[in-house]
Amino acid sequence: CQWRYLLMCLSVGSVSLFLSPSNGLHSQSLLLDEERGRLLLGARDHIYLLDPDNLAESPTKVWYMYACLECANFIRVLHNYNRTHVYACGTGAFHPTCAFIEITGHKKDGVLKLLSNTEESGRLKCPFDPLQPFTSVLTDQYLYAGTSSDFLGKDTTFTRSLGPPPDQHYIRTDISEDYWINEARFIAAHPIADTYNPDDDKVYFFFREVSWEGNDKSILSRVARVCKNDVGGLRSLTNKWTTFLKARLVCSIPGPDGVDTHFDQLQDVFLLPTRDDKNPIVYAVFTTSSSIFRGSAVCVYSMADIRAVFNGPYAHKEGPDHRWVEYEGRIPYPRPGTCPSKTYDPRIRTTKDFPDEVVRFIRFHPLMYRSVYPLTGRPVFTRVKVDYTLTHIVVDRVLADDGQYEVMFLGTDVGSILKVVSITQENWSTEEVVLEELQVFQNPSPILSLEISSKQQQLYVGSREGLAQVSLSRCHLYGQACAECCLARDPYCAWDGHTCARYIPASKRRARRQDIKNGDPAMQCWDTEDSIVEEKILFGVQSNSTLLECIPKSQQARIRWYMQRPGSERREEVRFDDRVIHTERGLLIRSLHASDAGVYICVAQEHTHFTHTLLRVTLQVVTNGQLDRKAKPSDDSAGGLHHGTESRQRYKDYLRAMSSPFSSLEEYCDALWLDKRPLRVRGRGLGNGKWKHIQEMKKSRNRRHHRENPLFLKFIAYLYSVHR
Template sequence: MYCPLLFFIVLHGIFLVCAYNGWSSLKSIPRKTIQYEDNNVITFKEEGVWNYSTMLIREDLGLLVLGAREAIYTLDINDISVAKSKVLWKVTEEKQKECTSKGKHPDIDCRNYVRMLHQMNDSVMYMCGTNAFSPTCDYITYGDGQLKLEGKQEDGRGKCPFDPFQRSSSVMVDQDLYSATSLNFLGSEPVILRTSPISLRTVFKSSWLNEPNFIYMDVVPESEDSPEGDDDKVYMFFSENAVEYDFYNKLVVSRVARVCKGDMGGQRTLQRKWTSFLKARLDCSVPEPSLPYIIQDVFHVRHKKWRKSVFYAVFTSQSSSTDRSSAVCAYDVTDISEVFSRGKFKTEVTVEMSDVKWVTYNGELPVPRPGACINNAARSSGIMRSLDLPDKTLQFIRDRPLMDDAVRPITGKPLLLKSGPLLTRLVVDHVTASDGQSYPVMFVGTENGYVQKAVNYDGEIHIIKEVKLFQNAEPIDVLRLHQNQLYAGSASGVVQMPVSNCNRYSSCLDCVLARDPYCAWDVPAQRCSRVPTSPEDGKSNLIQSLKDGDATRCPTIAPMEPKIRSLVLGNNIRLLCYPDSNLAQVNWNFAGKPLPYSDRKYTIYNVGILIYNASAADAGRYTCTSVEWVKGRDYTQTLAIYDLREQSAVVVTDKIKATLGILPESHTTSSGLHKSEEPPWHSKTVSSESKWIVMQVALAMLSVMMACLLIWNLYMGHISPFMCCGRQLIKSPRNLPEREYMHTGNDAVDSKQQMVRLCVTTNSALEATSFHGNTTKGDTPTDVCVFKYITDESEI
């Protein structure tokens, strides 16, 4: 017999450890929060036009080409509020009626959403739109400051999705279009297609693509400096239902796949199909046990040497609606290539009394290796192109495109892991700081319209700031990065913002503790400035500490002059204090002593305090300070000093209004705050802080309850200090079984004060039927027992 109490204690300890570790790994709070009213960004939107979700940067023309619903714009790349030209691309009434007749919404689905924009040459661009569930492509040109729609419409099936809200991806490589989308109206025929003189596509088999959600696609020039004479590769990222796992429900996993640029298909087997298509699971494991995280977006950080290129990817949890967390993982191109070129394959096997299973293939591989590009070794064997590949190799890859190994992230774990609103898109910029090192800075968009700027310093997640770009809480659908400018698109508009705005850091302490690779404190200029790009250009006069957050070099600040405020007896008085950081703790002192937080006379919030019904005793000096902890150091700075002095002449009207509770609009609301001065991020920060406080209090209370329960059980004799489980060695009236206790007579309890058990039985269980033959079906016997002492035998 096991002791349930000890089991519960052990479970409680495990819960304590897991709760602390889980919370600490996800409670990444942005150091600064910039609200929509203060973001100082450049915006573009046009009345009646929605879904600005496709962007093409034309650096040669100085333009941002923007695709929206039934419209294409060219915007000044330096100031997107300046629209150079516009072209409308609407659906015809006939197409809209045809779409509506198929059960689609006329004003939502049956429109033309521009979903693809690619540059063909200096003057011509290629674009595709959903065209009321009838995908269509066309050419546009830009000349003399004007966009022109060529009107050379082409079938867009396989290039652009039918559904405007279905994910797809594409890339233009040497005038050949590689696209990943659906081939039919229902979206049930996924395809990875190359539109070229020799067009190729994937095979319609679940082992190739199983209800995929396409995310991203790009080319890697692996033929450059390749001793093996390898070919360039096109990599694609998507999620799909896993075929290799045997579950009752569908399990979604993330994938990376690749094809060779020079692939021409097979001669007999895999005609007009990819002979080089391989795919592998993409792993982004989080510390807590969970279902695989699902890929949402990818950014390719290109390098002059392609082997140093890195793919950054955003993942979100799929466990449940309550477990809302996101992660960012980074993958080395060479690690992905290694899995495809040297890894083992998975194969299908038939198991009795079961479905098909996928296991590791340990047999002999055909030569040339299935899925490999044509290289020097193949050419030496007389195989000059994929059309020359033997059927044995082609049949193998047709049936086994899945690799056994998964692609692991560079660091073995996520670079960024956080809970809260899900991440949607990301871009990554490499910045050279004052120490000469290059740091990848991640800009990630969220589902509620924020962009977060984050860095990973040797495993430490640091979110520098978050900026709300859109007034409404809408997802960011597209992010682009170009020459220190960030462009974000959503359903309602487009935003342009600089990657750095060092002027927002008000002091040396604020600038250094921000740990922003773009910014450093300029000692001679006494301001936070952008770190120069040249190697030694004035960096000796800069104070910056990214990994350590060491601000001890900052010059001493002159003492702050107090602000004199009048104290009107009976009034409510508000004293403001704005901290530089969400991570700082704000403290108030009155007359040199800490202000009591529990005193009902005060309301203390993140941007100040409110003194209720001021009296003469409230006059004096109030000091607001903030304490921020960084790498074991605490930095304290004075934010505000107020001298509250009693007003000699009291304004009678104000006092009467205060007495009657009638305050003018410039005073406070019922909560003690003016509506316009309520800190927008206050509730979110308090919520994040309070969650951890509530968890600590709950765990502390649970620990106390467990200790009390243990002491009570020891005192009552329910458990023994020497033997927790099993039968007790020493029997007492408190721990004797009922029958043994009834036989002890008067030795244990006086005959006139006997303890009896009064039980009332209600019908309901099968075991009770042996005692109550008249138990009816569906009833459940329940014993309700009460122990009591009696002093008279007549009460028995």
């Protein structure tokens, strides 16, 4: 890939990167159009038209949207308006601006053209701040957006704008912090039909907000809805929603004493389609607001449960300083929150025909009394006591040999992606298995956007660093054996008799092996007893540290270490303490003893109690006595003198190498060569800066600072054992 448009494209294995070498892309908005085969990326000051099949190809066209020496225009809104036009909005250096873009040509020779005569203010359509949580959706040529109306982000509102003329009805939520929306952070918005009658179509949106219960302040997650045909009230709530209702989303772990652990801050929402368009499955990512307990969770909800809450009792609050209680008074007709439809009442054709008591009721009773709880009553996946939080989610439904599975791809605030599969066992309990944890970007930059293409079998990950394209199936990571492929439990992969490859349901291969539900290679693979065990020989120096590296390919494996001492056929399990530590990468011995010499066996125990040996390491310890051993006298005095001098010189070189600050043998040899050259030759041709650098290296060597580089120490120890 060539440098074009100040960008760099890389392709490494199953991951392609679209990077910026200077000030970052800030990939916050993605528009994936699988029907037309194009991917639009909204970034800093630019919109890029990319090939969704291969990001490694340079973008065909780049449109520079805004120029400012001190500020920037971060593209936050990208929506298909029709087959040839896209509606785009950006922060515009804290002056939001929107415009239409015309797209002509195919993806290989596509052209982006800004229609300058369509530029308009983006206020209430796009946030002022590029990092502020925000959501928007464009449906039926109307733009629904949840954002702030002011620079400080205090007045947050959910609005509708655009629309085909002459039906351009601008409408927003009421400015009422105590009842409607208070300091909201909008997450997602989706149009969902409730019935087969188009008059009942609604837009559901998800957000978190500050809630006051008397003097108690808390952050709660919400799901809200409005009717698409809402045009506001006639005398009250003019140009305001008259069908706005909201309910609390609960994601918590039940406690033993009835005290639940709540994940109360909503971060992202993904709707997984089903055969019924009216009932998608709602996946939501939550985090905790507590500074003591840090964790993330994924909860799953059904639209049937959400609708049941909106059809239930309303909440009532006497005043700003009171708490919400269940409303037990008379409910006016038609039921507040119902969409106007000729089917229900021919006299009510629009929301302007609502009786005044219906509008007054919805103004002070927008909250439902009951909350929405997850399908399983608890999260389906949690992450606690880790150094990252979950921020984004997309889900793919995968057909495997033993059933259908939902695979979750979870983005984090450190730039990594977790690949998790949900497995339902025979007793209807759910098991969540982490298949892979991939660090997409080199720098730990938070994930800003996440899109999935089931058609292309690709995942698109955006961050400040750039945009990455990751293949959904990365079967080559699971090794070259049937057992390793089976133990991975990845629905995308199966053993085809030769390698771990992509599983294709239509293919008919008798040698194909896959077991997602149990992951038991003993039932699927015939070569489990004949697997080849890797063997290594490792040298270590007494009182120094060494690492016996052993990383299983299966994410569910539990590693056990055994030791077999020299001259013994019995192996014993390694006991861990402050000196011998079990890490994710292997066995770390912080200070080697002479008694640590022996054969170390790394054994992986899987969830099915299937065990297999991964590695055998023979550890040889170079003791202090071997280092201090003197050369034996020789009959030939001259030869003995020469041999003794050579041994002493080699011993001095060995100690010098051990105390050197260099991380590789090449660096040490180069410095030694410079040190032994005559002073006149050493200074020739060297600038003052470089000569000063050499002098600093000599000073650091004379200080005898010891850098414990295991590979370097092992190599020096090996040389000493050979030449002694």
